[in-house]
Amino acid sequence: MSDFSSERFSSDNGLRRDPRAEWIARNRLHPLHKDMLLGGHAEVRGPSGLLRKNPHGVGFIGPNGIKRIDRINAVSGAITGKKRTTEVQAVQLPLHIVENPDFYIMVVADMVGGRLTGHDKDILGLAHQLVTEPLPEKKSGAVVLVCFGESKETQFDLAGVDRIIHLAGGAFEGFSPETRLAALEQIETQYQPKHWLFPDSIHGGTDLACRLAARLGERLASQAWQVKGTQTISRCASGSQDILRDTPRILTLMEECADAIDETRHQALPLPLESVAQIDCRLLDKGQIAVDSSAVPLAEAEFILSAGNGIHNWDQFHATAAALGATEGASRVAVDDGFMPRDRQVGASGTWVTARVYLAVGISGAIQHMQGIGQCDKVIAINTDAGCDMVKRADLAVIADSEAILEELAILAQQYALSKRQEEKSDAA
């Protein structure tokens, strides 16, 4: 593997130029050109011997003093995969340390599908605004994430989590508001948080916030979208009016109430919690039931089958999505051509998705599309072009005609469903 340094030291410690590295840096079409830029080389010595600054390179410090980091998965992801981006961020961002916090702000996250949602991240951003608000005495606060059930999140540190209380295990899985409330009461007793922040959402945030407020005998602010110190603005009258009120201790917050954290890393240290009291639950979660996958909003879908310009048989695409139980997505071209509705568009000008599996069929991987799938766990590409950006980004790629692969997929899904039904029948017998 080549060493991409354009400068080397000679035996007498004088600076020696590497003409090959300089040539690669100048030649955009060279296969190693992008690796060189991503290697953190913000400066390259030009042919005249002058140092040339590369404003697009990771690590370049702009005129405003801000260091450029690789924040979108699309560019680096297309070349080196998602992991590379994570590494770059982890190295570049300064660590925010809270030694001995005087107070805590609790953020109770929805964690849909076991990962922080965009909504959760906005609230973590708002929690940091509340922490840094000027206080009469010089006090330091920490943002604590409280989350329940299985977690698949790997980037708590990048989302602004100073401390974390993670309650997993049978009692906290699924719909378990009574045990979760008992845990929140325990946290209240142990840490007396300055604020409790919840997502104003149908995923459990609003429900849990109302239960906690009722249990503590406090009034909460619901649908809050701006919190400025002692004053909070909440939406009311079906979203047609705002009301200004004093900031209470418990708030349910709307999406985009603040910017998510993206300039710092945080410690995400576990915060100890004494054992939660056993309670007799009157609610019993008997598991999930199948829903119509086509009715699931894209932003919440766990498994997306996405169609691009490489789909030529749309009936087959819809049938395969139904057989796989996948939510349908699309590239902008598929939407603009009228094959898919606008609310199914994935990407910069569509929906940013966070699926566990994103299956891109006949999608080339334009930057605008890649921006929308940056948070997906696993990307699978089906494409006839082995060199396209979607194939480079994908964790698994199938280089073949979309129609042939979708046909096989539909057959396999039907066979699986049939064998499941037969198993159930024999179990019942």
Ligand SMILES: Cc1cc2nc3c(=O)[nH]c(=O)nc-3n(C[C@H](O)[C@H](O)[C@H](O)COP(=O)(O)OP(=O)(O)OC[C@H]3O[C@@H](n4cnc5c(N)ncnc54)[C@H](O)[C@@H]3O)c2cc1C
């Ligand atoms: C301001 C702006 C905003 C935009 N926002 C978005 C956005 O939000 N979302 C978005 O998606 N785009 C967006 N775009 C458009 C984007 O730039 C691309 O044009 C678009 O994503 C391309 O869609 P595509 O990959 O489906 O089509 P194409 O680029 O045409 O790619 C089709 C792919 O299908 C493959 N293919 C062809 N035939 C087959 C076959 N039989 N089997 C398998 N594979 C096949 C080809 O190899 C190719 O890779 C935006 C553009 C602009 C300018």
